Amino acid sequence: MKTAIIGLPQVGKTSLFKILTGASSESRIGATKVQLGIAKVPDKRLSALAEVFQPKRVVPATIEYADMPGLSREVLREASYIGSLRTVDAFAHVLRLFEDDTVMHVDGSVDPRRDWANIDLELVLNDLQVIENRIARVEKDLKRVKDPDLVLEMELLHECRAWLEQERPLRELELSREQAKRIKGFQFLSEKPMLLVLNVGEEHTDAIDAVAERYRSELLSGKKNLALAPVCGSVESELVELDEADRKEYLDSYGLAESGIERLVGATYALLGLMSFLTAGETECRAWTIKAGTSAHVAAGTVHTDFAKKFIRAETINWRELASHGGYAKAREHGNLRLEGKDYVVQDGDVLVFRHG
Ligand SMILES: Nc1nc2c(ncn2[C@@H]2O[C@H](COP(=O)(O)OP(=O)(O)O)[C@@H](O)[C@H]2O)c(=O)[nH]1
Ligand SMILES: [Mg+2]
Secondary structure, eight states: OEEEEEOSTTSSHHHHHHHHHOOOOOOOTTOOSOEEEEEEOOOHHHHHHHHHHOOSEEEOOEEEEEEOOOOOTTGGGOHHHHHHHHTOSEEEEEEEOOOOTTSOOTTSSOOHHHHHHHHHHHHHHHHHHHHHHHHHHHHHHHHHOOOHHHHHHHHHHHHHHHHHHTTOOGGGOOOOHHHHHHHHTTTOGGGSOEEEEEEOOGGGGGGHHHHHHHHIIIIITTOSSEEEEEEOHHHHHHHTTSOHHHHHHHHHHTTOSSOHHHHHHHHHHHHHTEEEEEEEOSSEEEEEEEETTOBHHHHHHHHOHHHHHTEEEEEEEEHHHHHHHTSHHHHHHTTOOEEEOTTOBOOTTEEEEEEEO
């Protein structure tokens, strides 16, 4: 899964990228390169299982992030910039809330609502341009052959165009399942699920949840494929430099209950309808990311294609139960290890052992 960190220049994108990936990235005005990094998904369940099994390897789930140069009408005309945006699964749009006279704002003042509206409009206009071009092409083709597939496409394009002309992003458009599948092929920018990341100033960290709640009710109400999470860029980029042991204390000193990465990853999973299951043993404890509603058969395939092909059953137990039994033997003795078939819908926090031929 890949998320692009977007937003105006100087709003805290690179700071956020550092918080998430722990990577160092150049933080300078007018950076033009896209930088990629991997975030490890923090997971208390995985740590608990690692305590029990003492495995050789602990492998958390990961999310890939792209730190994008600041958005503007100009960069949205560059093919390479657009290309890096098209291929991601979601956007994290950083909105500046922090006040700091030493950091310039391209529009002269701090106003997250305005910034969000402006950038969303750029995404909408970009999609509109793509659609106009496509409609012109398909019209020509339809004059030659009445391909029913093209007729359906044309219908969808017209529906999207009408929506975009009202300056509304495609992520909010209600589509049939068939249309939703078709639209994916275009990789429209305004169609991608969007996480708004409020970059809150250090003076507001102890009220961070209240601030987020206020903006959530103002900006999100009734909108699809949209979520919001707050971070404090300047405070939390310091976290990356600290040992695990000192982090809790540091967060506490700012009145923060969890780190930005925990809040962001949680919000991203919810936005994309994701969850994780776990595998655990002496060799490896590992978290796997799947869509909510995934069957045991498909889950097996994410671990190994052979597990899916030769699937017999999945021995299943909630991570907490497994940890409290101290391993599979005791859990089995107590009859807490269930045998589930191909169609079992995997639950968040399940530990699965795949039996295969
Ligand atoms: N005071 C304050 N400054 C911040 C905060 N987040 C980022 N900055 C500063 O804003 C400037 C731009 O940050 P950067 O992450 O490079 O923004 P980008 O251009 O969006 O990648 C840097 O000087 C940061 O130190 C914050 O929460 N508070
Ligand atoms: Mg940057």
